[in-house]
Amino acid sequence: MSDFTENFIPEPERYEFRAAPIHQFELARRDFFKLLGAGIVVFAVAKQSRAMQETTPSRAFHNEELPKEISSWLHVGEDGTVTGFTGKAEIGQNIRTSLAQTVADELRVPIETVRMVMADTALTPFDAGTFGSRTTPTMTPQFRRVASAARDLLIEVAAKEWNVAPEGLVAANAKVTDPASGRSLRYAELARGKTLAQNLPVEDPVTPAPEWTIAGKPVPKVDAREFVTGKHQYTPDFRPAGLLHGKVLRPPSFGATLDSYDDSAAKALPGVIVVREGDFVGAAAPTVHEAQAALDAIHAQWKEVPQISNKELFAFLKKNGESKPDDRSRKQKGSVEEALKNAAHRLDATYTVAFIAHAPLEPRAAVAQWSDGKLTVWTGTQRPFAVRDELAAVFHVPETSVRVIVPDTGSAYGGKHTGDAALEAARLARAAGRPVKLVWTREEEFTWAYFRPAGVIEIKSAIAVDGTLTAWEFHNYNSGTSGIETPYVVPNQQTEFHSVPQILRSGSYRGLAATANHFARETHMDVLARTARMDALEFRLKNLSDPRMRAVLEAAAKSFGWPHKKSREGQGFGIAAGYEKGSYVATCVEVAVDRSSGAVRVVRVVEAFECGAIVNPDGLRNQVVGAIIQGLGGALFEAIEFENGRIKNPHFASYRVPRFRDVPQIESVLLDRKDIPSAGAGETPIMALAPAIGSAIFDATGVRLNALPMVPNGLQRT
Template identity: 30%
Template sequence: MKDHTHFSSDRRSFLKSSGHLVIGFQLFPALAAITGFEDKSVCEIEPVADGQTIDAWIRFDADGKLSVITGKMELGQGIRTALMQMAAEELDIPMNRVKIIIADTGQTQDERYTAGSGSIEGSGRAIRNAAAEARQYLLKLAAEKLQTEVENLSVKDGVVISSKSKKTVTYQELVTGKRLEVEVTGKAPLKDPASYKLVGKAIHRDDIAQMAAAKAYYIQDMRLPGMVHARILRPPVYDSKLVSVPKEQIAKAPGVLKLVVNGNFVAVIADKEYTAVKALGILKTDAKWDSKPLSVLPQNLYNNILETASDSKVVEESGGSVPAKDFTHEAVYKKPYQMHGSIGPSCAIGLWKNDLLTIWSHSQGVYPLRKTISDLLKLPESKIRVIGVPGAGCYGHNGADDAGGDAALLAMEMPGKPVRVQWMREDEHKWEPYGSAMLLSIRGRIGAAGKIDAWDTEICSDTHSSRPGGNAGHLLAGRHIAKPFTFKSGGFSGGSHRNSVPLYDFAAKKISLRDFDGPLRSSALRSLGAYGNIFALESFMDELAWKAGEDPVAFRLTHLKDERARQVITTLVQKAGWGQGKGEGFAFAQYKNSAAYLAVKAEVTIDKAAKTYQLTKLSAVIDSGQVINSDGIINQTSGGMIQAASWTMLEEVKFDKTGITSTTWETYPILRFDQVPHTEVHIIHRPGDEPLGAGEAAQGPTAAAIANAIFHATGSRLRELPLTPDKINWEKIS
């Protein structure tokens, strides 16, 4: 593929811009649009503005175009388009006059991680407030220019019009030569939702068009002039120690530029990618390791969790004390380790030039990654810039940050050369941080009135967040180099008990948590503990409904006072139907008990002769408050249901004493196209309300709905994920 890239950087410009590397290059057009870089030979980078001023979030260019600036990362959730919509709406600018700069320590605010469905709620609110403040400020400037009162002005397509004189002035004319260094007070009036022209609409997403056309879009597609290629030799299992590598054989291989051996960190750098792959094959065959077996085997995992978990800690207790006995029903639910399984294995590019380090990464937190690389290399953060570029199938804490750490180390070995680190499929499957295994025990009592009057949940979980935040021990490279950094977990995050507290109105409820340190590496997988917790909670609600002889939907409604929750459920029944035959399952949750409300109906068909089942349809209703881009909400909900269905029906990390055995798509199967169910998503629009995070709302309810549908169709209550057909009691089916 022909490349038209160019670099330019110097230390003086770097220091002048208060630690922001001035580095220009021409990416492929699609990548340039995503990263926010102009298609020029030099891209001047302004100092990162104070987060309290307008130009920290939006900025007008010399040609009058509006740049929206966000520290959040585009992960396929469509925030590029949605955030531009929000700014364009407040300023009455057409979408073709807006562009966006995303996740770059040289240009954007430190907004930590793109996680928890918080981009629209957090970054969107900041951008909207900044745009409203800018509109108010620009109208004052226009009033002076047109010699009239602000009340006499209106705006159309970025042109301010005086209702009295009919004179006009453009935003471009008002801002030429000016910085919008005006404080964002949060008090500037927002537009009336009734006048919206962009927000709430299905605005076309350019990024989807680029992906569908197979254009260069991802970090995996990125090519720079003079770039060299690296592959990492990973140990066979955790805690292995390197004994020897075939140095002479690698040194003689044509095209190999360097073999890097730093403790247990081994990498080969070559002029061509395939040369690096071939050299890696030699290393895998001939390297010698001293390895210890994993201490816990899969068949003992859940027993080990119970035996080694910490003492119970109360997360929430309300409505009086929960009785110690006399429960109507008890059940235990099991969730295995599950992987991100990103379609594109992790990738990063590093460049060490003129005493400055640049990393291109699909990390979900460019600032935390910069801080962690600073610790890894003992290099000041002011000399490091991390630029976010979307990754193929990147969400949660996969191998992106680790690849960034690899690239940083190897860039220092090849000054002046961009070093591209591309993980292999086996690397991604074996070494990414997984979603934690979980063991959940729930007890419930139905009182004399037929309603639940006591609920008790105990959760056992490993950490759901070990993201890099400054300690190099959070990077694989940091743990593998000759002077390794110690991994410091930082304790167990609230992700373990996310969505464990029922939204239902029970007389008394108690939620407690036991932490355990499991045998496999774990961190943030989409929705964190909410997936396992809602699977258990909504399965148990279904079990209690059947125990009480009640319809599962009606039973839930009798325990709900939240009107928005009730509306989501009743709307689903209206749109998708209920009680129409065998194989229906229902589940509901409000993500994090504070974000989007979502109800799901799953439909399954049974093939008794073949002893299998097919998930045929998933229907959902979602209330995420004010909708920014309706297509975005539908895409995220539909995609979330399909992903959760794959987790629920198929996915489980397999391992034995020699390490991870799920190293391919054959040994870690995911839903194939012919297995994907039909999906239908209905939105409850609330234009006058705040937008709520929606990206992770579907995960937990989908799992429970499928389990409940299987029970309805077969009479088998499956409580251990994944819900594979061999766990169904086929003899019970009439």
């Protein structure tokens, strides 16, 4: 990116939860072999200098903390089984497979012999969390390095065994071979009876992408059969002996506090445990039905507080946005004021985005079990170590007394950074003296989780007669800083984020604010292109220098057939692009609008995506297509409605999510840049869809839509 970007120090993304403090891994080294059996272990140890550099607030928009000290390790067992350990969680993004591929590739073993132990605070190294598209850029290289070191170690063992120099030996197919004599030893044989451990610095050389054999290929999901047979156990599927089911009494509105309380009738019910701690009220019983009956028998009165409602939302955000001239969230270059004054064409506009819900199909859930003062919790979270620390703090026990295990989880999309259900289940389990399972209902999930923040974005801009951008002033109120910087070349710029006191509980969402910021910027770019009487693609290319962004735009346009001629009434085409988290996206969209009914249908989407060297093209395609489909909801119809601290549409019947009928024809064009380190891909593919749809709707109808969602009730007549 430009020097301008590098010199800009913005406020860290407020909606990406901050990482937990530094922890060393507690398990003593000698315990590894007790736990794993004999063999060879390699630890990746981040060098202090590098760790320091990466954890100091950087000159980037995101301040995601990276793993410290020991960050991953690998064990080669006596039976040849290879086990990789990481604190990252599998939430549907397919990293269990992509990490196993990486290990298999670098260690030169079949992928079937690799298993990954993930997101278990007792077994895996500390990890700040599975978010920010960080697994592929940070964890994949670490596993390459540990696997490479393990391979070297196995070669050394073989060399010693044969009394030859290690340099001539070859590792392949889970064997070390001596080409001179033709003899070979399997890894399993080399590991037998050994207890070798090695630390390595993270800078060891690894196999370059063009030479990958298992990585870079469309390897199927490693445990796919578990899922098609229903055997995989998600958190809600755990059933330890003596299990009770928990329920929590929810207040009628956000911020309400208990005014009066009587649980005598509930406590009289057989087999029921009722817990009240402050404003927390919950019950545990042998069945969910009985737990609910206990809650129903509680007489509770709540004191409510006034709240902002939907209809005042955007005015509130605009009015309460903070503006501090020296704020780190503000950047300036050239003189916007001057450039706006001398503009050939000036264009100002305001855009808004609604609160939306993640609605992961597996709701927040936890199973908690106390035993001898120690707590074990199974829960679907993106941040197991942070949840462990939170549990330890709340229950006043050492962190070593809490174990958080994350079974592969029924999705998150940024929505499972917290440990709400874990805390609730642990509270009830402690009182009950038995394991307690707590699964949020869909209504609880829609109400008591957190939301993607709403926002208002204002843009002032100017272009020269020939379509060159001359001024760009961009203000984001509340929604966040991700993707706030323009990738286009503009000599005079001002960008500012205005924080606003929280209205609804807000947090990370796939792509964070990048979706909102790209919607505003790319919609605005479409209007500017029309103002300059230029094609939308041509206008963008004219104002772009970044070759990777140009490449995705050109690839999407080529596959889509841009510019496309309209062949029927109501047909329209749009294009948009963006850059975020090390990857690039460009999206072309065709819509069909029925002006009489107002029905808007996305007919076709072509999306080009580039994230460096592709680790698994099949998994990547799933992520890209999935992001497009999920993005349809936020673009077209998803919005949380709220009034007086209550969510008015907390059900799938009233909160519309994309379904089969909404799905367009989708083509993903994956650009594999083997010369560029792999970046993550879970988020960026969602960003350019909404503005491309909006521009296509304008192309079809002449109606410009500046609010997300764009057509919750169809296209209104104007």
